[in-house]
Amino acid sequence: MSNPPATLNPAQLEAVYFLDGPCLVLAGAGSGKTRVITHKIARLLQANYPAKNIAAITFTNKASQEMRERARSLVGPRAAKDLAISTFHSLGVRILREDGVRLGLKEKFSILDSDDVLGVLRDAGGTTDVKLARHWQWTISLWKNMGLNSVQAQAQAESDDERVIARVMGLYDERLQAYQAVDFDDLITLPLKLLQTNDEARAKWQNTLRYVLVDEYQDTNAVQYELLKAIVGGRGMFTAVGDDDQSIYGWRGATIENLKRLPTEYPNLKVIPLEQNYRSTSSILRAANNVIAANPKIFEKKLWSEFGEGEPVALIESDGEEHEAERALARIQAVLAAVPSTKFADFAILYRANHQARVFEQVLRRAQIPYKVSGGQSFFDRAEIKDLCGWLRLIVNQDDDPAFLRAVTTPKRGIGHQTLAGLGEFSGQWKVSLFEALFSESLATKLSAKAIGSLHEFGRFVNDFQYRAGQTTGSEAARALLLEWLKDIGYEQHLYDGEENEKVAAARWSNVMDFVDWIAKRCGGKTSHEGSNVVVELEPQTVLQVAQTISVIISLAERGDDQDQVVLSTLHASKGLEWPHVFLAGVNEGLLPFRSEDEDMTPERLEEERRLMYVGITRARTTLGVSTLRRRKKGRETIQGIPSRFINEMKLGEGVAKEDPREKLKKLRAQFAQQAAEKAADLKQKAR
DNA sequence: AGCTTTCAACTTTTT
């Protein structure tokens, strides 16, 4: 993290060196948990664990990449290569690719993303209502994450609504099975089922993943817990790293029970709290500790740091959203003016709900300050763009089954789920991709001549498009080809058919046109300006070549980490990140803690909201502004704003040790010097 | 009844 200590502190050392049994590391915010995990990996290697038998499991790909990177720099590329560092889901993929056959899954099963799932659900449940289908999707996902199958869900359903969903869930799962496809939740539940029912497989994986480290353990849900237990077995050789105070995903199935039950299920569990913080000043940590003290504790823990008192946490009261945004801007500009080494990227504005970003965007734009809104839907996440990317993926790789499923059904071309189920069954049997299966002679035993005719027509169309895409270069020719293709598949019509609102459909079509331009531009041979300052030299390319690099370009475009921008983010999305200067917006009753009209506030909900506040506070390194509104808008009305109870809980007035102002200045200077040094080191690393 | 217009409300999200 920010200020890595030269050596490990005593608690970290204990956590790293304890290899004798189950271990729970309670890693407070900014306490160097990734450091502990990577050092523990190094220690395990030293203790003669082969790299391939050490598993480190994270939740996000980003965390996983970072972990691998840091492990590599610690133990060297050779050893790091074999480490089983992955997310829960990619571990699930690995298990299913190797052993899914035992559950009747072909080796090259497809993984549906949540858009694909929505499509299957609408189809299986016989609805065009996207909102309803989303509701189903959400509920089914929660059930799967609680470890229920459709039969069990039916049994525990408490309302007609739930009974309907349980029935749809049954149809949905049947359909996935027929397509040889799984959804994200299956990536956990199916490996679990495998390990629970198949002794051979269990023995194999227990032997492969001999030591397991789990990051963000407080975010695990019921099935993830069971999966871990199945892997770890009775030996209990694992280290769980987490922080009960940062558990903010209860609403999506994560359960803090997983932390509570650990000491009971593993009586010899070693619990090690990491309380020294390497991120924030004492005044920030005191506010954080004070807030979280109001929550009931499972394990005692209190953060402290050696950075000195620092700036007091500022309480900012404003008259409304616009005023608040201006105050935030003023704070940013004040620091930028006072400390020349400060970058835009040193600032974050955090809020409870996405819609709060808008006002800040306006104000920052007006002030010409670059910013990025994290978590906002990217251009490439739009349904219409994903549709087209699906097609392009298919011409790049005909064996890409999810792409096949998406392309063959958008727009509808008389190939329904019966036909696809037959094709899926066949491809599962003969272990070929859906596309390969399509031209097989023996398909006739399964499907009607009409169905086969439609499939062949589709196959020929894909082949033809693929051939021409491989021949076409230059912007104009590429554009012409793409437009002709869109016309052939009737995509514009498809958009207008699928959308009640004509304006929305028109907006979608305009996105499609942007996408076509975007690809066509890349087929030309000119120099192009990508973003604001990066210049890319482009050789003339065929459409197919561009399609091949599309995923790489997208992931590059989506990252944009390296740009110097103020960050606007939800509190949820900010977890795990840090900034020198943080502004917490809209800290009002009703917003944070959030209160919904139709659900009453249980103590548990309030506690999770409090943890959210705690997460927000602990993102800040040097300065923290907590902002509350005296008046706020609710719909068209302006209502009185009540400061959040969390503000009182921070006890901002108390415990400020009076410090010699000269001493304070010295410390601030030292901190800025450190920042500058880090930046220099950072630049140096980038230069390499 | 089916259409348009008006009005209020607006969680959190990864794989």
Next chain:
DNA sequence: GTTGAAAGCT
């Protein structure tokens, strides 16, 4: 700034 729902209009 968008979206769903309810009221109002033909």
